[in-house]
Amino acid sequence: MPFVDACATEDIEEEDVIRWNHGGHIYALYHGFDGAFYCTDGLCTHERVPLSNGLVMDFEIECPKHNARFDYRTGKVLRAPACEPLKTYETKVEAGRLLVNVP
Amino acid sequence: MADAALAPRTAADYALSGPAADRAVAAGLSAAQWYHSDVPRKTMKALMQRRDGPALRDTALWIALHIALAIAGIALWGTLFAVPVWLAYGVVYGSACDSRWHECGHGTAFRTRWMNDVVYQIASFQIMRNPVSWRWSHARHHTDTIIVGRDPEIAFMHPVRLALKALAFIGIVDTVQSLKTLARNAAGRFTPDEADYIPARERPNAIFAARIHMAIYAATLAATATMLALGFGWQSAIPLLLIGGPRIYGCWHFVMTGLLQHGGLAENVLDHRLNSRTVLINPISRWLYWNMNYHVEHHMFPMVPYYSLPKLHETIKHDLPAPNTSIWDAYREVFAAVMIQRRDPTHFIQKALPPTAKPYCAHLHDTLPERERA
Numbered sequence: 001m002p003f004v005d006a007c008a009t010e011d012i013e014e015e016d017v018i019r020w021n022h023g024g025h026i027y028a029l030y031h032g033f034d035g036a037f038y039c040t041d042g043l044c045t046h047e048r049v050p051l052s053n054g055l056v057m058d059f060e061i062e063c064p065k066h067n068a069r070f071d072y073r074t075g076k077v078l079r080a081p082a083c084e085p086l087k088t089y090e091t092k093v094e095a096g097r098l099l100v101n102v103p
Numbered sequence: 104m105a106d107a108a109l110a111p112r113t114a115a116d117y118a119l120s121g122p123a124a125d126r127a128v129a130a131g132l133s134a135a136q137w138y139h140s141d142v143p144r145k146t147m148k149a150l151m152q153r154r155d156g157p158a159l160r161d162t163a164l165w166i167a168l169h170i171a172l173a174i175a176g177i178a179l180w181g182t183l184f185a186v187p188v189w190l191a192y193g194v195v196y197g198s199a200c201d202s203r204w205h206e207c208g209h210g211t212a213f214r215t216r217w218m219n220d221v222v223y224q225i226a227s228f229q230i231m232r233n234p235v236s237w238r239w240s241h242a243r244h245h246t247d248t249i250i251v252g253r254d255p256e257i258a259f260m261h262p263v264r265l266a267l268k269a270l271a272f273i274g275i276v277d278t279v280q281s282l283k284t285l286a287r288n289a290a291g292r293f294t295p296d297e298a299d300y301i302p303a304r305e306r307p308n309a310i311f312a313a314r315i316h317m318a319i320y321a322a323t324l325a326a327t328a329t330m331l332a333l334g335f336g337w338q339s340a341i342p343l344l345l346i347g348g349p350r351i352y353g354c355w356h357f358v359m360t361g362l363l364q365h366g367g368l369a370e371n372v373l374d375h376r377l378n379s380r381t382v383l384i385n386p387i388s389r390w391l392y393w394n395m396n397y398h399v400e401h402h403m404f405p406m407v408p409y410y411s412l413p414k415l416h417e418t419i420k421h422d423l424p425a426p427n428t429s430i431w432d433a434y435r436e437v438f439a440a441v442m443i444q445r446r447d448p449t450h451f452i453q454k455a456l457p458p459t460a461k462p463y464c465a466h467l468h469d470t471l472p473e474r475e476r477a
Contacts, residue, residue, distance in 0.1 A: 064404070066245055067209045
């Protein structure tokens with residue numbers, strides 16, 4: 001799978017999330033409080049609400065509609081009403097750009 | 104906007120497994136895109152921030168009031184002074200639990216997840232709600248707020264039965280119904296409506312929770328029966344006054360505030376400004392209710408914790424109808440509308456928006472849609 005240029009690292013504040021549309025798919029890009037960058041599917045697995053409007057706390061993303069929570073490093077569900085985990089994608093940073101390994 | 108064809112005529116029209124659900128889905132009202140006031144991301148991030156401090160302070164006070172009022176009620180037993188003490192205990196237990204259930208169910212009251220979970224379990228028990236079932240019920244309420252056939256938490260179902268609404272203030276009907284529901288869940292049975300919103304994988308948890316609740320109530324009844332057998336007389340009522348009873352004699356405040364959330368407002372719309380109500384209320388009620396009087400704001404942005412709702416109100420009030428100025432003001436409005444709705448279920452209150460507001464439902468977000476299909 002190719003790494004795709006998603007955005008500049010400075011586009012995402014620390015402990016925040018932005019939306020990234022690519023190839024007809026919606027992703028969520030995270031800048032963790034550890035300084036690292038992460039990528040998951042962009043819609044909550046509960047009712048397909050964009051997670052980019054949600055709250056990032058520590059390594060968790062909270063859905064803005066029903067407060068489901070996921071660990072954005074692993075996609076693991078941490079809180080109902082979501083039941084299915086988020087897909088996660090490998091990321092790397094090169095020359096100030098965030099690259100995501102997407103299908 | 105409200106559609107006469109979708110207007111319910113009987114209580115059965117509100118069933119989640121009936122034709123109203125199909126009509127709502129066909130009309131595009133289910134899991135739809137809702138109106139949101141514009142709030143810059145930076146501002147919203149600040150409003151969403153969680154802290155443990157406010158809820159720890161309020162929960163410590165809540166627990167202390169339980170203990171102090173219970174001790175005082177028992178110590179003053181047999182005197183008239185005990186009456187107001189028990190009435191206060193009833194409200195602290197039987198009304199404040201509703202907002203604690205609500206906020207901790209959203210997971211927004213505390214930053215620390217387990218603190219939300221602990222208070223959620225306690226408050227669910229106090230209000231006699233299955234903590235599993237109601238988590239899913241409330242998620243649906245937020246997905247499809249006051250959408251007939253989809254929302255399991257519509258308080259005013261047409262035709263509104265005023266006697267039942269009045270009885271709700273003394274909690275007897277609700278309590279009997281809640282206990283029946285818990286007993287049914289404890290026996291492993293769910294209604295078609297419950298089956299509609301509780302995922303199958305969660306039902307064993309709902310059964311377990313119902314059994315725990317029923318076991319505690321059985322123990323409370325056993326304590327009362329034992330005290331009666333030992334000759335304690337009227338004092339035998341104390342266990343029931345402490346546990347379970349407040350859901351009857353202390354629920355009036357949460358019913359009073361809860362009926363204002365959506366009463367008299369529109370069904371089957373996709374703009375919370377049309378189906379939810381913000382009411383400015385006194386500080387004691389706000390503490391008991393954990394600021395849920397800012398109900399339009401809560402529905403638009405459910406990730407904002409209760410202690411930030413007043414700030415959120417200030418941030419978006421230019422886009423909202425003016426709030427009701429008091430509980431009394433809101434009840435006058437609700438009562439007048441409900442009396443008309445008893446003849447015409449398509450009637451609803453549509454409040455004037457300030458000149459700074461976007462028109463009702465006219466400007467859905469196109470840059471940050473709430474729902475997306477793959």
